[in-house]
Amino acid sequence: MPDRYLSFTRTAPGRFLTRRLGLPQPAALHRWSPDRSALDGPLLPLTAGPSALDLAPVLARTGPAVDPAAGAARPAAVVLDATGVRDVDTLAGVHAALHPVVRSVAPSGRIVVLGAPLDPADHHQSAAQQALEGFTRSLGKEIGGGRTVNLVRLTDAGAAESTLRFLLSPRSAYVSGQVIDVLAAAGPVPPADPGRPLAGRTALVTGAARGIGAAVAETLARDGARVVVLDVPQAAQDARRLADRLGGTALTLDITAADAGERIAAELPGGLDVLVHNAGVTRDRRLVNMPAERWSSVLDVNLASVLRTTDALLAEGTLRPGGRIVATASIAGLAGNAGQTNYGASKAGIVGLVRSLAPRALAEHGVTVNAVAPGFIETRMTAAVPLFIREAGRRMNSLAQGGLPVDVAETTAWLADPASGAVNGQVVRVCGQSLLGA
Secondary structure (H helix, E strand, O other): OOOHHHHHHOOHHHHHHHHHHOOOOOOOOOOOEOOEOOOOOOEEEEEOOOOOOOOHHHHOOOOOOEOOOHHHOOOOEEEEEOOOOOOHHHHHHHHHHHOOOHHHOOOOOEEEEEEOOOOOOOHHHHHHHHHHHHHHHHHHHHOOOOOEEEEEEEOOOHHHHHHHHHHOOHHHOOOOOOEEEEOOOOOOOOOOOOOOOOOOOEEEEEOOOOHHHHHHHHHHHHOOOEEEEEEOHHHHHHHHHHHHHHOOEEEEOOOOOOOHHHHHHHHOOOOEEEEEEOOOOOOOOOHHHOOHHHHHHHHHHHHHHHHHHHHHHHHOOOEEEEEEEEEEOOHHHHHOOOOOHHHHHHHHHHHHHHHHHHHHHHHHHOOEEEEEEEOOEOOHHHHOOOHHHHHHHHHOEOOOOOEOHHHHHHHHHHHHOHHHOOOOOOEEEEOOOEOOOO
């Protein structure tokens, strides 16, 4: 269902009325397209405190042209290196660096703060670096204009290249207020063709016949992957139609079947590089009115099938070294949601899966494990939500609008990138920085 309020605020009367009444004025987001594949303007590099990072060669490859004098104009992106912040005194450098330029950042611009891992042996450093998280999230909620603010903790600039390329591009339009650790031991693998980083790789997307799953399949195919579109037999026609359009293959089976993993492995004798767990259902009802079937069906599809299938594909060796597992969580699993105890439990379970499995999967199989956690995304499911709840979901985030399936897809594609090997065990919210939850 179209967002009529968003359309109204982009008319002259709408701008006048919403400004007079103090209502949200969502900005038009700059999302990736073939004719607007980069941000509109230069990148301004800044530093707070001493730093040992060699950022210049990495930033030169991330997209926007680096211009140290861009603060006098309108930078499309600002990267603040705060890895050297170790105490309250050097934390003042964050204010000193950004205060003069934050107002000049272009609409739909990006601010990325670079921090360091917390040092357990130095509580002053840990306090100062943790302060960057509160700073970043707060700035994201006040900056407006479709701009985003994110924090990346890193130890090696080269390992963070794919992450910076994503965050400093239109692909991250609905990702804000996030803290991303780029600390894994596995280094990046530069793609032969940066425009098609998944060329020669096979990706399987569950629940891919429509909605977010279809957008993920399309985006991975755009990036060069051979996509296997998996969905239930009832969606076979849609799955085949999408697979044919993408030059991939369709696979129909019940993902909750006990042998689903083994059947997938049998269909992919050549192996698999990217596994996207997207299939999911809702059976909403308050706990007091929820029969056991509504509980078990949601937990089986959203969590148990993910656990069983992942275990089977790792055990079978179907996921090749350098592979990527991306599961779909939800902000409902992070913040909770009335009437969704089953759904919230299943999605919080995905977070637990990622955090536990990620280090072992990398060490034992060379595979990373991450999750995306969508917020309010404009789909057929959210279109069926009652009007006032739907409007609240759209406005209760820093960007004051719902996201699109492609926003989840772009984030998934970044995590699936061969160059993202240093991103592991992360749960990235795609929610426009929802005002609910951490």
